[in-house]
Amino acid sequence: MIISVASGKGGTGKTLVATSLAISLRDIDRVQLLDCDVEEPNDHVFLKPEITGSEAVSMVVPSVDESNCTYCGKCAQVCAFNAIAVLGNHVLTFPQLCHGCGACSYLCPEEVISEENRETGVVEWGHSDGVDFVQGKLTVGEAMSPPVIRKVKEYANNDDTTVIIDVPPGTSCPVVEAVKGSDFCLLVTEPTPFGLNDLTLAVDTMRELGIPCGVVLNRAGVGDSQVEEYCEKENIPILLTIPLDTEIARLYSRGIPLVEGFPQWKESFLELFDKVKALIDERNRNTER
Numbered sequence: 001m002i003i004s005v006a007s008g009k010g011g012t013g014k015t016l017v018a019t020s021l022a023i024s025l026r027d028i029d030r031v032q033l034l035d036c037d038v039e040e041p042n043d044h045v046f047l048k049p050e051i052t053g054s055e056a057v058s059m060v061v062p063s064v065d066e067s068n069c070t071y072c073g074k075c076a077q078v079c080a081f082n083a084i085a086v087l088g089n090h091v092l093t094f095p096q097l098c099h100g101c102g103a104c105s106y107l108c109p110e111e112v113i114s115e116e117n118r119e120t121g122v123v124e125w126g127h128s129d130g131v132d133f134v135q136g137k138l139t140v141g142e143a144m145s146p147p148v149i150r151k152v153k154e155y156a157n158n159d160d161t162t163v164i165i166d167v168p169p170g171t172s173c174p175v176v177e178a179v180k181g182s183d184f185c186l187l188v189t190e191p192t193p194f195g196l197n198d199l200t201l202a203v204d205t206m207r208e209l210g211i212p213c214g215v216v217l218n219r220a221g222v223g224d225s226q227v228e229e230y231c232e233k234e235n236i237p238i239l240l241t242i243p244l245d246t247e248i249a250r251l252y253s254r255g256i257p258l259v260e261g262f263p264q265w266k267e268s269f270l271e272l273f274d275k276v277k278a279l280i281d282e283r284n285r286n287t288e289r
């Protein structure tokens with residue numbers, strides 16, 4: 001089972017939920033946490049894993065042999081990402097913008113574009129007291145996080161393990177890459193107009209991808225009731241509510257997972273897991289009919 005933990009924007013408590021869920025499950029299940037928030041992975045701050053291995057992540061970018069180039073401009077025309085330009089008798093490449101699609105080298109009439117590897121990040125793995133752990137780190141200054149996210153997901157356990165994916169914030173390509181293939185997505189939000197706005201975008205994304213979702217309402221007690229009203233109207237279950245509490249914030253700032261600082265929360269996270277499992281089972285039954 002793969003459960004993603006996402007949020008329309010950063011700072012809503014996604015890491016708190018992902019790490020506490022993983023720690024709560026480790027006594028009853030095999031559990032693996034994949035930190036796909038590769039621009040700013042911070043699950044390790046809470047799990048303090050022992051890292052036992054790593055692999056560099058690279059992508060292919062074009063390299064032009066200008067000695068045989070006719071400067072026809074075909075490569076620049078086919079590049080959808082403006083990552084290659086022909087200016088007079090010069091071909092300029094912008095590796096940071098390149099998506100590694102290979103179209104320019106495939107379509108160059110003179111066959112003078114070759115491909116070279118460029119390192120864009122690293123994947124690390126290890127374990128933390130019963131939780132298998134994998135994280136991706138995008139190299140500072142790089143813009144293309146999907147290849148690093150894909151590589152992290154290659155390390156997902158395929159056996160009888162519950163895999164929890166900490167998804168990057170937002171609703172763009174990295175989010176889609178991270179949640180793809182999930183059985184369920186927990187959307188963490190807060191009861192404010194900003195929280196509602198980002199939640200609606202995240203719900204639209206999950207519906208587009210056909211991934212069932214439910215809400216974890218964090219910092220309940222601030223803001224208004226618009227998130228609850230929206231969830232009721234859209235028939236999206238609120239599966240867990242975490243109150244605004246300075247003690248929880250204090251634990252978080254010290255890198256202590258919620259369920260370790262307040263063990264009584266473990267039961268709530270196990271109940272959250274049971275609800276998610278029931279929703280996945282129900283959906284599978286409906287699909288089989």
Ligand code: SF4
Binds near residue numbers: 064
């Ligand atoms: S398509 Fe090939 S030949 Fe034409 S400008 Fe680009 S590199 Fe040069």
Ligand code: SF4
Binds near residue numbers: 062078079082100102
């Ligand atoms: S590989 Fe694709 S994205 Fe990169 S420069 Fe060539 S056409 Fe553009």
